[in-house]
Amino acid sequence: MEEHKTVESDDEYPSFVPGTERKMVRLAEWIHEATTVIWFTGAGISTESGLPDFRGPRGIRTRRGKKLRRSTNRPTITQAQSNAAHYAIVDFEKAGKCDFLISQNVDNLHLKSGYPIRKLAELHGNVTRVRCGLCDKTFSAESLGIDLKRSKRDREQRIKKLTHPCPTCGRPLERSVIDFHDLLPEGDLMMAAVWAIRADLIIVIGSTCMVYPAASMPKATKNNGGKVVIMNIGKTELDNICDLRFSHEKIAELLPRLWEIYQARWGVGGLNFN
Numbered sequence: 001m002e003e004h005k006t007v008e009s010d011d012e013y014p015s016f017v018p019g020t021e022r023k024m025v026r027l028a029e030w031i032h033e034a035t036t037v038i039w040f041t042g043a044g045i046s047t048e049s050g051l052p053d054f055r056g057p058r059g060i061r062t063r064r065g066k067k068l069r070r071s072t073n074r075p076t077i078t079q080a081q082s083n084a085a086h087y088a089i090v091d092f093e094k095a096g097k098c099d100f101l102i103s104q105n106v107d108n109l110h111l112k113s114g115y116p117i118r119k120l121a122e123l124h125g126n127v128t129r130v131r132c133g134l135c136d137k138t139f140s141a142e143s144l145g146i147d148l149k150r151s152k153r154d155r156e157q158r159i160k161k162l163t164h165p166c167p168t169c170g171r172p173l174e175r176s177v178i179d180f181h182d183l184l185p186e187g188d189l190m191m192a193a194v195w196a197i198r199a200d201l202i203i204v205i206g207s208t209c210m211v212y213p214a215a216s217m218p219k220a221t222k223n224n225g226g227k228v229v230i231m232n233i234g235k236t237e238l239d240n241i242c243d244l245r246f247s248h249e250k251i252a253e254l255l256p257r258l259w260e261i262y263q264a265r266w267g268v269g270g271l272n273f274n
Contacts, residue, residue, distance in 0.1 A: 017248045024254070027203075027229055027244060028262040031097050034201040034227075038100045039089055040217055044206020044232055046107050048252035049080045077106075077127055082113035085205070088255035090114050095267065100195040104207060104214050106177045121188040121195075123214045125177035132166035136187040138176055139167065148175060184213065196220040204230045206251055209238040218242075231255075 031037055043051070052074070075081075090113050092098040101120045103110055108128045111117060122138075125131070129138045130146060141148045146164050160174045178184065196202065196217040209215040209230075215237060218228045222241050230236055231246040231254060239245060246254060 016253075020246070020249055020254075021257075023244060023246065024258050024261055028258060028265065030201055030227060030229070030244075031092070031203075031262060032266050034097075034199075036099050036195075036199045037092075037097050037201045037203070038102065038195050038199040038221070039092075039098050040202055040204045040207065041089075041101070041103045041105060041110070042205070042207025042209075042232075043105060045085050045251055046080065046083070046105060046109055047206070048085070048250065049083045049107075049109060050075045051077060051080050051107055078108075080107060080109060082109045083252045085252045085255040086110060086113035086115070088259045091259050092262070093119065095262070097262070099199070100191070102192045102195070102214070102217055104211065121192040122176075123184050123188055123192060125175070125185070127177055129176045130162060130164070130173040131176040131185060132169060132171055133174055134171040135166060135169045136185060137166070137168055138185075139173070144173075146173070189213065192217055193220065197224050199224075200226040202226060202228055204228065204232070204236075204238070204242075205255070206232055207236065208232065208234065209236045 086109050089098055089101065089110070093101075093115060099119070101110065101115060103120065103122050104124050106122070106125050106127050108126050110120060110122075111126070111128075122129075126138070127148065128141055130141050130144070130148070131138045144164060144167070146162060160179075162173045162175070164173050165171065166173050176185070192214075193216075197220050199221045202218050202221040204218055207215070209218065218230075218238055219241065222228050227243040228238065228241055229244045229246075230238060230242040231249065231251055233248060233250075235247075236242075
């Protein structure tokens with residue numbers, strides 16, 4: 001039997017590299033100058049909450065390809081807690097510098113961090129929420145007394161339909177998390193597209209930008225004259241169009257430092273050098 005290799009050390013992925021601070025100052029200036037700022041998150045923002053990403057250096061698919069041992073000391077997706085990067089985005093939203101957030105994640109960590117749902121498009125659903133296929137509204141499963149723990153049969157047969165009716169129209173609700181063959185929720189997709197076109201700055205965090213149509217959002221911003229910033233360890237499919245790239249830094253340390261820089265210059269009581 002072939003032995004599994006050990007998982008890589010954290011030392012291979014330093015928090016900051018030469019030039020990081022200078023690039024963060026530039027990004028803070030862009031955020032300040034922008035009229036409309038949107039943020040776009042993938043699985044990489046949640047890795048420091050204990051959840052693995054997919055295509056990152058230690059992602060699920062990467063480990064399988066390298067025959068690396070699966071980690072057994074991780075929280076489940078419902079046990080995971082928001083990390084400093086999630087909370088930094090909330091800080092920017094409160095400061096008026098996150099007009100909209102587009103997320104590919106289903107882990108509910110943005111809402112756990114206090115981010116307002118009215119300014120969030122969860123393109124791939126949410127493990128804690130249910131959706132109406134007719135009116136496209138989502139609801140907290142807990143608030144409706146719905147237990148979303150999937151049985152083995154549900155997982156094998158990809159059963160999404162629930163018996164609980166939609167509070168708005170009465171149609172049976174569905175689990176909101178989409179499978180690979182499912183269409184993205186029309187309302188969230190439309191809102192994301194509108195904001196992507198409108199934005200003059202989009203900050204992409206923890207995504208390889210390989211999954212469409214979600215990955216078309218940064219392209220829409222770029223095509224309409226906006227700037228694209230990408231923060232992701234490892235290559236992405238949109239590296240060739242981005243205006244600023246962070247490729248080595250740990251996101252849960254990078255975003256709080258970015259907030260500190262922005263707050264020091266343009267926050268309440270900040271120096272406001274302009």
